[in-house]
Amino acid sequence: MATTNKSKASYTFSVIGVSLVLFLLGTMGWIFINGKSLTNVVKENMAVQIDFHDNTREENVAAMKAILDKQPFTKKTRVITKEEALKMQSELEGEDIRNFLGYNPLFASIELNLHNEYVSKDSIEKITLFIEQSNVVARVTYPKTIVSQMTANLRKISIVLAIMSVILILVVIVLIDNTVRLAMFSNRFLIKTMQMVGATRWFISKPFDQRAVVNGLISGMVASAGLLFIKYVAELSVPELKALSSTASLFILIFSMIIGGILISVISTHRSVVKYLKLPIDDLY
Structure with missing residues (x-):
């Protein structure tokens, strides 16, 4: 009975430990996804200004807009007439500039917003050459410096995040592996006893592997619930985050957390069982 209680306690601590580690990894993944979405929004809000002759x-102007709307690089276009440009400039200056100039010096134009993958110096230069024909x-x-x-x-940020992600994933794997192996430590005598009475390796490892699947599933679900709670609180504090949220990306992230928890738990558990089966009985103490 004492061994059973000790084993249950070990499994409980294992689930808690794996859940915390998966929650840490999932939170970082969620921040990375939102950061990427925010970057795409910033890129797509940057406008290329196309000015026409007076x-x-x-x-x-309408024909040029129609041509641009058909291009793969176009996110959206907006025509600004001479009168609209005058109104915008007058609001900026605080007075109607036509009053002291005697005429409207501004031109009709088109604001062109690009899809985020086209917002780079080389791509915009090619687009500029196309339009200037x-x-x-x-x-x-367009704001070249920006x-x-x-x-x-x-x-630079992508390289740093990629390195950090790889390091974090390795750390997570090691932490989960050690947590599961520590939980299996309390079952070492049970494993060895089953081996001594003639049970096969597959027969011995099967119930532990099945338990590892359940524990990994529970850990992944607990971590996912924690992530969804953090997301809910964050969106309450910053409502703009809802616009950046991608349901598909969040689903993939949660699915990856659950599957990752199961796989690492099963692999670590199986390795521990095999390790104790190979150890001489005196080394178990």
């Missing part, structure tokens, strides 16, 4: 007719386009401008810095910084 005498460009509205139908030519039109004889109604006066100039194409794009260059964004591309360089995102590359």
Whole structure:
């Protein structure tokens, strides 16, 4: 009875330990997913400004918009007429600039937002060349410094996050492995006794492996529940996070946590059983 209680306690501590480690890994994964979504939103909010010649007719502007809307790089386009540009500039200046100039010096334009994968210096330069082929386009401008810095910084951040993710995954595997092996320590005499009475390795390991599947499943579900709670609290505090949330990505993350917990628990448990089967009985003490 004492051995059984000790074994149950070990399994309980194992589930708790694995759950905490999976929760840590899942939280980092959720932060990484939201960070990537936020980066994509920032990229897609950056606009390329297409200015037309002063005498460009509205139908030519509309034709250019139609052409851009069909391109794979286009997220959305918005036409800004001369009057709209004047109103926006006047609001910025605090007075109607036409009052002291006597005319509207601004031009019709199109704001072009790109899909995030096209927001890089090389891609935008190619897009600029494509647009400037039109004889109604006066100039194409975009924040070059911001794009260059964004591309360089995102590359560095991606490398750092990739390294951190690999290190964290390795740490998680080691921690879960040690937690499960520690839980199996209380069953070492039971394993050896079954071997001594003639039980096969498969027969001995089967119930432990089955228990490992259940424990891994429980750990993954507990960790997933904790992650969903953190997500709920975070979105209550920062409602904007809801717009960044991807249901598909979150489902994949939770599924990976559960499957990962099961696999690592089963592998660690099986290794422990095999280890105690190979040990001489005197080394069990």
